Amino acid sequence: MKKQFGTDDVEIISHEPLYEGFFKMEKYRYRHKQYQGGWSPVVEREIFERGNAVGVLLYDPRLDRFVMIEQCRPGALKDKHSPWLLEIIAGMVEEGEYPHEVAYREALEESHCKVYKLIEMLGYWVSPGGTTEYIDLFLGLVDSSNLVEYAGLDDEHEDIKVLALSRHEMLQLLANGGISNAMALIAFQWFLLNEQQLDLAGKQ
Known part of the structure; x- marks a missing residue:
């Protein structure tokens, strides 16, 4: 339009x-x-x-499961259940970086997963009435067979739990409010809407 x-x-x-x-x-x-x-x-x-950021939904097409992370978020300290949120990989775009470079870097830093194929999803303004933050979302194909349990950078005070969730578990979380941050909701719903048109094959 x-x-x-x-x-x-x-x-x-x-x-x-x-x-x-x-x-x-x-x-x-x-x-x-x-x-x-x-x-x-x-x-x-x-x-x-806030600047520009990148989000990456990690998916293992061979095992049909998603790699998610959990960490404590200061903006959610008043959450009635817990400020530890279930999220997708995310990070800020630093000067001189392209969004796809951030996607590969953050996947390694926050989950120790190497993305072997990156698929562009969409971009959106987070809350343009009050912040300049813009998000580029990607789908990252990974091998989740040897996941680490914890990840994150000490110098960024990251204490991250890495989780592998089946499609059924993700759908249950979506249905019962277990995924409560916008980036993860948008990414997973985009995946469900577009999965049939995606080329999920690739060299591992």
Whole structure:
């Protein structure tokens, strides 16, 4: 669908840094064209500068099972069940990196799995009302027959549990709310919708 407006229809008046730590916060002042004509008033918004990230759903087509990870997440400390979330592999895109390079790197770091075939899934804005974070999702084919139990980088304070889950287990988790983060939900549902059209063969 062709959109009525594009990037040329927004005027960024100013943006100023508010905070810089592990992440950054900036204030934007901008205006944009309106559907019924003319320009909007100047809008001020504080934006969480999260950057671009990559997510990888690891799948073993030979054993028909998925490699997932579990770790404690600070954003989920108020979760009524547990802040240890079941997730797919994920990582930030560093300067000079391409998303596919991050996918291979993070799979090794977070699960010790070597992806032998990478399939592009989709990309999406996480929460564009308040953050710049954009996610590129991939399906990574792996051999899960010799999984490690734990993984992660000590210098990034990662304490990761590696899990191999059958298709039945994943579907049960999806049905009962056991998968509660957006990236994993989107990736697994995309897989289920597109599996019949995917080429899941490849050299291991």
